[in-house]
Amino acid sequence: MTERMAIQPTDGLQCGQRVAADVLGLDRRVLLPAGTIIDQRHLMLLRAWGIPEIDVGEPTRQMTGVDPALVRQAEAEVRMVFRNLDLRDPFLKELARHCALRRLKQLMHGSGCAG
DSSP, X not given: OOOOOOEEEGGGOOTTOBOOSOEEOTTSOEEEOTTOBOXXXXXXXXXXXXXXXXXXXXXXXXXXXXXXXXXXXXHXXXXXXXXTSOTTSHHHHHHHHHHHHHHHHHHHTTOOOOO
């Protein structure tokens, strides 16, 4: 089983956090490799490169206590809806993330409909 991603906005990063997945630029070039420990220089570079968020691989506070099966279900449903789109596009990636969070909230509150 793969480790769950914890996507964090660049503005919320702190020195000392570890990059969990390669940070790629728009040209798909690796800007920061996985395992990098973030320092002040990295924070400035991420902002300069226009990177909105990265995977730090740590559990997020919002997800504490959430049934992992519901998370998987929400993610699978959103992947199905977005299956023909390029989720490397930063806008589409963010849209898919918001849709998955919205669907997770619906599932947690007993809403069976996806709309």
